Amino acid sequence: MLLAVLSGFLLAIAAPWLCPLFKDRVGWFMALLPASLFLYFASMLPEVAAHGPQVVEYSWFPALGITLNFLIDGLSLMFALLISGIGTFILIYAGGYLKGHPDLARFYVLILSFMASMMGLVLSENLITLFVFWELTSITSYLLIGFNHEDPAARRSALQGLFVTVAGGLALLAGLIMLGTVAGTYSLSEILNSGEALQDHGLFTAILLCILAGCFTKSAQVPLHFWLPNAMAAPTPVSAYLHSATMVKAGVYLLARLNPAFGEAELWTLMLCLFGGLTMFTGAFMALTHTGLKKMLAYSTIMALGTLVMLIGIGTPTAMIAFACFLFGHSLYKGALFMVAGILDHETGTKDVAAMGGLRGLMPYTAIFAAIAALSLAGLPPLFGFVAKELMLEAVLEAPLLQNLLLVLAVGAGVCVMVVAAVIAIKPFYGPLKPTPKDPHEAPPSMLAGPVVLATLSLLFGLLLFIPESLLIEPVVAAVYGEPVAVSLSLWHGINLPLMLSGLVLLLGIGVFLFWSRIQPQIAILREFLGRFGPEAGYFKIMEGLTKGATWQTSVLQNGKMGNYMIVLVLTTFMLTGYTLMERQGLRLWLDLGGSQVHEWMVAVLLVMAGGVASLTSSRLGAVASMGVLGFSVALVFILFSAPDLGITQVLVETLTVILLVLVLFRLPGFVRLSSTYERVRDAVVALFAGAVVTLLVLAVIEIQYFESISAFHIENSVTLGYGRNIVNVILVDFRALDTLGEIFVLALAAIGVYSMIKFRPEAKEKS
Amino acid sequence: MAYVVGALFAAAIYMMLRRSIVKLVIGLMLLTNAANLLVFVVAGMTRGAPPLIAEGASVPGALVADPLPQALILTAIVIAFGVLAFSVVLIHRAYEVVGTDDLDQMKDTDT
Structure with a gap:
């Protein structure tokens, strides 16, 4: 059974080598496969007619409930017979029709893959497998319509067919997944038995509409029918096979397949009858x-x-x-x-x-x-x-x-x-x-x-x-x-x-x-009218709109301005954080300030002022100086709250930083007012919002502890295992020594980078 | 302290949104300080109890400040300095080559 479905793909792979081998007789040879498939399926007929549906099982992704099961009942067998039977004649016919065509091999590859996909589609017992084959038919159809790829009209028609059917396919996927979730299974035969439970579910209408959208686009129902006549740009064997006998019937097949489960619903009857x-x-x-x-x-x-x-x-x-x-x-x-x-x-x-x-x-x-x-x-x-x-x-x-x-x-x-x-x-x-x-x-x-x-x-x-x-x-x-x-x-x-x-x-x-020869030209005028206002015109409008929309979106979002990217990033991050915070913890503005002392207050005020001055000043020196004040205030905070090591490090680093800034920044131009007032206000609002979220976050976090801290381990074992009495140092050089090693590498890399940027200059190379 | 951290974050982000590349770097510095303080504040602040162990004892006194965040911040301070040094020199070179410090004019790859 698996072989019956996949043999088409296998022969498709072999087709390029078979074509030169059999020359003009290749059509007859290729047709042997569908002919034998036809006999194979025909031999199943009496049994299915006598004993009812049968399921052949192969597991594929057992963890996801996706199987490669095949359902053989009257409906799938009739389709399989049509596909293989008509396929036989199409392959023979194509041998004559495309005789001597330079791309004959490509044609056979495509049409055999299509045949196998279609076969898989009608025999699948699993919704997901069915969808995979469904999309494969869309893609092979696209390639076959565009077979004469040097003809722009054929390319356009192929693309149109692809867009319409794949858009429908997306809707179908959504519908099938909802269906699978609601029914609790992706197995068709089980879903067909749970029709009433489905129809009582709240999502039923959504499922129905999504699946109908998929089927209607595939089977060219009004008003999405326009792609089918255009698909006639394909070579005639393709039109006869895909766009008449088989592929366009895939939508009809799925509707018929689901009818036992959905048929009772009034919406189903109404939509299908009307459209x-x-x-x-x-x-x-x-x-x-x-x-x-x-x-x-x-x-x-x-x-x-x-x-x-x-x-x-x-x-x-x-x-x-x-x-x-x-x-x-x-x-x-x-x-x-x-x-x-x-x-x-x-x-x-x-x-x-x-x-x-x-x-x-x-x-x-x-x-x-x-x-x-x-x-x-x-x-x-x-x-x-x-x-x-x-x-x-x-x-x-x-x-x-x-x-x-x-x-x-x-x-x-x-x-x-x-x-x-x-x-x-x-x-x-x-x-x-x-x-x-x-x-x-x-x-x-x-x-x-x-x-x-x-x-x-x-x-x-x-x-x-x-x-x-x-x-x-x-x-x-x-x-x-x-x-x-x-x-x-x-x-x-x-x-x-x-x-x-x-x-x-x-x-x-x-x-x-x-009176046909007299009436026909008159009706043909109508066609022109429809061409201008019909659904196909709508399709072109939509495509044009899409392109315009994409251009507009790119120019707004991807405009190369750093500031815009930052705003988007900041807003996204903080809005998500803020939202989660609100939902989980609610607001908390109150802070326990009991026991705080005057000098602590002064440091806090100093920090805020330094931050404010650094961001608002228009002089470089002012900014650098206030950065220094800020850094040393942070060091003070560390020292006041029992972190002497941090304080020492911060003082050292801050000193170096200020020296570095003074050395380098003064080779750069002074601050100029580059942004408009509007931009400043906008940025200020964004920044204040982010700051507010962080404040709330900190206020909330002080209260909560989700996990037991692992600090206790470090505190207890610092002397016994690490032989050091400064716990912070022991952590850095003993417990987390590898991290520190990594840090050293980072610094070394930064140093190499700095050195190379200062030392090696492209201009100097050009001279030498 | 929470409000201080919030204010520093606001200042940092405001600076990073400016068009001047120098201000961007200052914003970056503000942000590292703010982030360090954030970790420090969130871990809980303890007065006058550094995580040191007295000579001869194997465990510290009853209550000491949490050493782990301190170790993290220490690493962060040093790394931040590395990043800062690198970026300052980088923008210096960029300014020399490109001839502008306006980020909006640096948006094309082939200036």
């Missing part, structure tokens, strides 16, 4: 405004993602069956259609449907299988897409809230998608032959394999519904709904409301399609 419904319609409608094949497909993918989200939101058993069918059906036909789009692009040299026509004679197979896949997209019988769409309409009719809105949106989306499907299946292949940049001819077998197999499967599963029914759909529904549901699919439900709605959609769709 899903809006996305469904917006995607379908925006598809009409474009004529680029890939853009049209991208928007119809957004439509599908919206539909899936909405179906999870509705949450009834029918909706879950519809979800499973739609997910499966969409991956089949959309994969096929993207590959067809790639073939057309590759063979004709243009992506614009309006510029193509009459290719049927030249590319007969492509035309046939494009038509089959498009029929499934449009949701016409007897294809699998039809089953999915009927179920979807049935589920919408059962929606617990917003029923009317959702129905209108669903029908509207249906009409738009019908038109898109018709345009893709008919425009390029029928009508008069139009000249294109390249001479078109039928695609090579490597590129045809994908569309042929996937489109055929759409048709096959539509006709033989019993194959997917019990094997695939039932376990998925059980996993998403939380308990087993009996599934029976059929093409013909009798004449009921969904069927009538489908008929309506079909008629309207045909109507719009007939």
